Amino acid sequence: MSVPDLVIAGGGIVGLTSALVAARRGLRVTLVDQPRAGSASRASAGLLAPSIGESAPAVHDAFVAAREFYPAFLDQLLARTEIAIPLDRDGVIDLASTSEELDALAAKSPPTAERLDQRALASLEPALADHAGGLLHPHDGAVDNVTLMSALDVAVARQSRIARMTDEVASFDGRGNLPGFRSRGGTRYAGKRLLVANGAWAGSLPGLPRPLPVRPVRGQLMRLEGRPVRRVIHVPGGYLVPRGNSLVVGATSEEVGLDTSVTPRGLKDLRALATRTIPVLAHAPMLDHWAGLRPMAADGLPILGNDPQVPALCYACGFSRNGILLAPWAAEQLLPVLLGGELTAAAAPFSVARFAAT
Numbered sequence: 001m002s003v004p005d006l007v008i009a010g011g012g013i014v015g016l017t018s019a020l021v022a023a024r025r026g027l028r029v030t031l032v033d034q035p036r037a038g039s040a041s042r043a044s045a046g047l048l049a050p051s052i053g054e055s056a057p058a059v060h061d062a063f064v065a066a067r068e069f070y071p072a073f074l075d076q077l078l079a080r081t082e083i084a085i086p087l088d089r090d091g092v093i094d095l096a097s098t099s100e101e102l103d104a105l106a107a108k109s110p111p112t113a114e115r116l117d118q119r120a121l122a123s124l125e126p127a128l129a130d131h132a133g134g135l136l137h138p139h140d141g142a143v144d145n146v147t148l149m150s151a152l153d154v155a156v157a158r159q160s161r162i163a164r165m166t167d168e169v170a171s172f173d174g175r176g177n178l179p180g181f182r183s184r185g186g187t188r189y190a191g192k193r194l195l196v197a198n199g200a201w202a203g204s205l206p207g208l209p210r211p212l213p214v215r216p217v218r219g220q221l222m223r224l225e226g227r228p229v230r231r232v233i234h235v236p237g238g239y240l241v242p243r244g245n246s247l248v249v250g251a252t253s254e255e256v257g258l259d260t261s262v263t264p265r266g267l268k269d270l271r272a273l274a275t276r277t278i279p280v281l282a283h284a285p286m287l288d289h290w291a292g293l294r295p296m297a298a299d300g301l302p303i304l305g306n307d308p309q310v311p312a313l314c315y316a317c318g319f320s321r322n323g324i325l326l327a328p329w330a331a332e333q334l335l336p337v338l339l340g341g342e343l344t345a346a347a348a349p350f351s352v353a354r355f356a357a358t
């Protein structure tokens, strides 16, 4: 059997989008994925919200570019899979409970934000009439990440240049003519290039030439019956995301290692957040709950590019809180690296070179 051009460890949104982009350019790809509890891509809330939070200008530009790439990306997937993925671009409202809080939000928000006083907020979202106001980020929104992951699975299955293996990568093995990932059962998946894309587990993959500063951060979510708001609502400590005729409420942020439990305390906190935002949610039936592990990088930004000491070894990990937003765009930025060239200039803030090797 001929050697694949690319071997990818991990089949979350990052591994799948990278595999598809590489295969589209003619590379033969082996994707090695062992499904694990807590994988982030299906657990996520699916916000596409580059306008929330502060970031350096180059990072903000990249996040906005990633959001703007989404419609074309979903169209490509629709053409390949006939699966229509719900995309909400109605805006995200950053809620304020006092006018001072609104001033503070406005001061750190991009100029595209629209200030909503109490009346304007109530006319957009009547369920929020008791709040002092908010900021509307008109181009942000959310994607149904669960449907998206199903569509990516179908697209990968239909791509003849991708071989998908269910197996657990136990270590990176850089010895010999070609580097490889070694599985727990002893299989060696060698390739011309290798890509580490195994989410929250990237920081503990043995054998890498440098420690990757990626750790799991647990997020618990619940889904409540009913849809009292049209748009995504962001509040201190969490968010409400309409999905179909229900509302996803998230998320906790907990340093508990690889523990993927849903806890009574987590559910209580989420219910309290929902009720503080929209009091009738105190009685909304809970339809579902789950937890996922964010692959959190030390600085909260993805790690992209090839290893300066082992150029055949590439990284696409540490997507932290924004992997659904960033992964489709990041796969395009990484493609030149997978073809033997350089990371694009737009993705330079995410280069692995920002972390020193040991």
Ligand SMILES: Cc1cc2nc3c(=O)[nH]c(=O)nc-3n(C[C@H](O)[C@H](O)[C@H](O)COP(=O)(O)OP(=O)(O)OC[C@H]3O[C@@H](n4cnc5c(N)ncnc54)[C@H](O)[C@@H]3O)c2cc1C
Residues within 6 Å of the ligand: 009, 010, 011, 012, 013, 014, 015, 032, 033, 034, 035, 036, 037, 038, 039, 040, 041, 042, 043, 044, 045, 046, 047, 048, 167, 168, 169, 170, 197, 198, 199, 200, 201, 218, 219, 220, 221, 250, 251, 291, 292, 293, 294, 295, 316, 317, 318, 319, 320, 321, 322, 323, 324, 325, 326
């Ligand atoms: C609660 C929560 C809410 C979030 N909300 C948002 C949001 O609103 N918007 C947003 O943009 N992002 C959000 N994120 C972040 C986003 O989900 C992640 O950044 C993104 O999904 C990471 O994708 P990934 O492919 O790197 O990792 P994952 O989806 O975790 O995939 C990693 C894959 O690798 C496999 N794997 C792991 N180790 C091995 C191994 N040794 N061998 C083989 N396979 C292995 C795993 O089983 C899994 O299939 C959220 C995350 C969480 C947890």
